[in-house]
Amino acid sequence: MDSNNFKIINVSSTSISIEIVDPSLFDDQFNLGSYIKIPYKNNDTKFVIGIIENYRIKDEDNGDEETESTQPSFVLEVKLTGTLEINGSESTFERGGHGIPLPPNNGIALLSEEELSSIFTTRIKENEQFHFSKLTTNDLKVPVNGNKFFNKHFAIVGSTGSGKSHTVAKVLQQAVNSKNSGYTGLNNSHIVIFDIHGEYEQAFPEANVLNATNLTLPYWMLNGDELEQLFLDTGDRNNYNQSSVLRKVITENKKKHNSDIDKIHFDSPLKFDIQEVYNCLFNIQTETVNSKASDRYMIVGECGSYKNGESTKSEDGVELSPQQRIEKYFESKLQFYPSKSQSVTSGTYADGTLDKFIERLENKLQNTRLEFLFGEKSRDISFEETVKQFIGYENSKESNVTIINLGGIPFEVLSITVSLISRILFDFGFFFSKLLSNGQKAETPLLLLYEEAHIYVPKSDLLKYRSSKLAIERIAKEGRKYGVTLGIVSQRPSEISETIFSQCNNFIAMRLTNPEDQNYVKRLLPDTLGNLTETLPTLQSGEALLIGESITLPSLVKIDRCDPEPKSSDIEYFEIWKEQWKNVDFNKILAEWKK
Incomplete structure (x- = not known):
């Protein structure tokens, strides 16, 4: 030349x-x-x-x-x-x-x-080099600084069919297979994947897989916002009164079950019995009192205890202090004398204030699809057992990757489920860090990867997204200090909370066809290389723009193939359509549908 x-x-x-x-x-x-x-x-x-x-x-x-x-x-x-x-x-x-x-x-x-x-x-020291791609112009492997890639939040974005899921699988497979010496067994990586479509079980056959059938979440660890989001209807005109009653009853139930603790409030992460809370709310709704002595409650007996129109247990005019009343109401659903006689009047909430609220609560407690949240296991599970199932230590089955399949989680509790798990893992990292001496680093750093993150942390102020947004935004802003980092994956980056997306320091940007998404990514990328971002709409499947603090030069790369692959490959419609007609076992499908 x-x-x-x-x-x-x-x-x-x-x-x-x-x-x-x-x-x-x-x-x-x-x-x-x-x-x-x-x-x-x-x-x-x-x-x-x-x-x-x-x-x-x-x-x-x-x-x-x-x-x-x-x-x-x-x-x-x-x-x-x-x-x-x-x-x-x-x-x-x-x-x-x-x-x-x-x-x-x-x-x-x-x-x-x-x-x-x-x-x-x-x-980039040799032991820090992390490889998962090559330059598109030749076969030169492109190393990134593995420490800077994982200890500073990263985002993987791309339209459907751009190879996004394969990229996620390759990055994580490479991470769990990396070792700094010749030891056998697992390395010390701990990755939690929030899998909305059930794609990654195939890519990680040794993963600990949690779904609606074997996941156990302690409802008693829900914070105040999550409890209200779960049980209250923002459109109900009685919302304020319902909130007040819910807060009081749950707080009193926490005091009942945690008598050795002095200061207890609505947000305290302490055990309480949701069935007892329901009993109490039902009784508050239906109670009657002696109009001449307001502290005399006209109790007949346990609900359903009548025989031939007569009570089997008569407690006419029971005199109870406010505290005794609440404690008795926790025990069971009670039957009260009707407010027909001149001396018997309805209780404070007999006007229907709590009707819809209690009906919603009852429906949720009876919903078998919410067994993972309100079942007996949820009431009795400890914090230790809860954390172990998420970071691969449950039942001595050690695993680097835990996949939380959100596909079977009812949509009305999806945000709350993601929020609660995220908060538990953040708190684990936070309190673990408190045990470390000065200068000592986290021993079990966690990566939380949110697939299709725009579904549960959107750029929206709607109440149903508030809990998950607050939880994940907190991790985005504070998590790195406690060894908890984020991986944000989405096909619609423009719909993700800007607070979360702007905290990412590394980006793998694949083909984006939506102009709004293209402009959003260009605006938020920490550094660009001239017109390199103009290639976003024309990238081939598996190609990506790799940018961030972990790489020396922003580069156009081809992601290496993962093995095994996730369950996200395109279905060969035309090839399948050309095959002979296949019969469908509808009974099996309906049986699965009804679970």
Whole structure:
């Protein structure tokens, strides 16, 4: 390659233009995306590095018939990225500060594979190098700093069919298979995948899989906002009164079951009995009192205890203090004398204030699909058992990856489920860090990966998303200090909470066809490389723009294939349609549907 055939014709602080003097001598030395080096004047060890973004044709033929026509020349537009200093076998690359000294040197050359590799490995120690992709222009492996990639939140975005799920699987498979020595068994990675479509069980056959049938969540760890979101209807005109009663009853029930604790409030993460809470609310709704003595409650007996129209247990006019009344109401659903006689009046909430509220509560407690949240196991499970099931320690079945299949979770409790699990894991990291001495680092750092994150942390102020947004936003802002980081995966990044997305320091941006998503990603990326982001709508499946603090140079890469693959491959419609008619076992489908 004759470097004298290239002439620098324009220089700015961030780019240069290079003219090919004689196109007939040009033999395809460069391509779009190629990296080139330009030596400093009188310095054969220091080079300015740039990447060819595009080229234009410079036609100098003036169209005059008397003038001999000339062949058009080409001008390469090069974006400058930094400087490379080569000292023997060692190379040092510096981003920025890449001004070209005057006069510019025309000794332009294509970077060798060794030189290009040295740029990507600059300041990344060998034990920190994490590989999952290659450059699209050649087969050069692109390392990222594994520490900076995982200890600073990352995002993987791309439209349907861009290879997003395969990328997620490859990144995580590479992480759980990485070891720093020759030991056998699992490494110390702990990854929790919130899988909305059940895609990743196939990619991680050894994973601990939780779903609506074997997941156990302690309802008593729901905070105040989550409890109200779960049981109250924001459109109900009696919402305020219902909230007040709910707060009082749950607080009193927590005091009953935690008598050894002094200060207890509505948000305290303490055990309580949801059935007792329901009993009490039912009794408050239906109670009657002696109009001449308001502390005499007209109790007949337990609900359903009548025989032949007569009570089997008579407690006419029981005199109870407010505290005794609540404690008795916890015991069971009671039957009260009707408010027909002159001396018996209805209770405070007999006007229907609590009717819809109690009906909603009853429906949720009887819903078999919510057994994971309100079943007996949920009432009795300890905090330790809860955490163990999420980080792979449950029942001595150790696993690096825990997949929480959200597909069978009813949509009305999806946000609350994600919120509660996220808060539990954040609290685990927070309190674990309290046990560490000064300077000691987290021993079990966690990665929480949210597939299709726009579904439960959208850019919306609706109440049904509030709990999950608050929980995940808190992790985004504070989690790194306690060894809890996020992986945000979405096909609609423009619909994700900006607070969460803007906290990500590393991005794998795959093909995005929606202009709104393209602009949103371009605006939030921490650093861009000229017009490189303009390629987002034209990327092939598996190609991605890799940007962030973990990589030396923002690069266009091809993600390595994962093995095994997730269950997200396209269905071969036409091939299947050409096959012989297949009968469907509807009974099996309906049996699964009704679970």
